[in-house]
Amino acid sequence: MRREDITYLGAGPAALPTDVLAIAAEALQNYQDTGLGVAEHSHRSELANNILNSMKADLASFLDIPSDYEILLMQSGGSGQFDATIYNVVNIWVEKQRQKIVKEQGDIGEDALVQELKKKVDSELRLDYLASQEAVRLLGPEHVNIASDARKVNDGKFGKIADESTWQLSPKPAMVYMCENETVDGVEYPAFPKVLEPKGTEDDYLVVGDFSSTILSRRIPVKDYSIIFFGAQKNLGCAGVTGVIIRKNLLPPTLPSTSPTLLRKLGLPIAPTVLDYGVTAKNNSLYNTLPIFDVFLAGQVLKKLIATFPDKVDGQQAVAQKKADLIYGSLDAYPNVYKVVPETSVRSRMNICFRVTKGGDVDEAEKAFLKGAVERGLTGLKGHRSVGGIRASNYNAVAEAGAEKLAAYLKEYAEA
The missing domain is CATH 3.90.1150.10 (Aspartate Aminotransferase, domain 1)
Structure with a gap:
């Protein structure tokens, strides 16, 4: 059967535009007359940097991403980024608490600081989820709050979003996680939740949004989120590269990273280096070998979208x-x-x-x-x-x- 005879409606990996695939096929064999395919060039090369920076610029343009957000290109897919947000947000939360304690009590010494932080971890560290089990595995149930479970309002099944008035949000959670579109039952948030809208105060929620299934398909109110992540394989490209959009003020040097030693003393998880947002940002997403072909493919999808939609x-x-x-x-x-x-x-x-x-x-x-x-x-x-x-x-x-x-x-x- 010919490609043009098929309408592929699978949930992912998804179909790609045929003309983009034609460009990619040529680039795989000989990219820009270099004699090497795009997948064979070093991720440290100027060519690879140009592909990466062009793709990021086009993504920022197409989605109107504000300049105070950083775009990271990572691996591990949406599942890995789900874990990455936990590691990184816990780090962010601990650093903010450390700074607050030092500001209030001065130089209290390492042992006393650890004790104060332990008290805060035990009594205050909560991550709110509008659905999740993985977070419990990583942090333990004592630090995870399921703020809303659709099954409770739909006879034990998914298929609804509970009214915001019923959400049981923590007083000051380290973050609130929401999956903007759920692919199994076909549920999508029609708009950003009113209860989570930022008010411009220090008590604003740090909201993490998973946009893996809807990225590039709808306008995102980026300013309402602190972190957005998405796998490429639905609307952006092929599996192998994952995007992260994060507020720059959550990254070093604006907000330093908590030392691994301190996190260990507090019994909290430490982000693997390849999932560390600070390390990724510092190295322009090239700390380890980024799959440049995947980035190139995503970039070609974006160029087609920009050309198609003024x-x-x-x-x-x-x-x-x-x-x-x-x-x-x-x-x-x-x-x-x-x-x-x-x-x-x-x-x-x-x-x-x-x-x-x-x-x-x-x-x-x-x-x-x-x-x-x-x-x-x-x-x-x-x-x-x-x-x-x-x-x-x-x-x-x-x-x-x-x-x-x-x-x-x-x-x-x-x-x-």
Whole structure:
């Protein structure tokens, strides 16, 4: 089957624009007439630095990232960055507490300082999550607060976002983590939570946002976040590089790093060097061998987006919404055949999750639906292994014609 015959709707890694792949294929063999492919050049070379700096500049331009934020390119994927935020934020929290104690009590000596910090760690160190289990594994349940659990308002299942009035936020958490789009059940925050909006005081929440599934598809209120991270493999490129956008005032030299010795004395985890934001920023994301081909590919995706949308991310957001509305419209037109998983107000534009109920036997109906889809060149529609069902991932590389093709099949299957 030819590439142009396929509309790939898998949840990730996602499809890439064909013309970008053509450029990448040529660059893999001979980049800029150097006789070497882009993946073979040293990450320390001027060529690699140019690729990296160009990609960062285009990302900042497309998303309108303010100048007081630093862009880091790292590895380890979204899962690794989830851990990295814990390591780094705990470091940030301890350093702020250390500075506060020294300011209030002067030079109190190392042993006394450790004792004061231990008291604060035991009584005050809390990381708030709007969903998480991994944080408990790294820090222990005593330092993790699940501020909101959607399952409590949805019969033990995901598919909703609990009203902000029910959130149980800690008084002064070290951070609040939110995954902006959940891919398994197709739930997306429609807007930044009002309760977390900064007020310009020292009590503002340090909010960490995971944008792995929606990066480049919608405008981000960057100033509302302290740290944003995202894997590349949904809308930006291929797996292997992960982006981090972080306030510069959370990085050295503005905010020094707490010494590993002090963190050990406090019984707190220490960030591996490759996950340390301060080290990464100091070395322009080149402390270790960054996969330059992955950065180059992401850069080409950005150049295509910038050339396509003069209004930058707002233009891509409008297209993403148009495609999502088309698909959801077809699903809603046949309520006896399709059941969309999340409630309407929190439907993801990127991961459209639904069940096929035609004929009463859901398993058989979905097998038939998937078989027919593949026959029509609609692939990657099988839902996550943990919940089953159907999942159409509407990432940026899915053309409007692809969304129209899926909408037409939804109608055809329902009326057959």
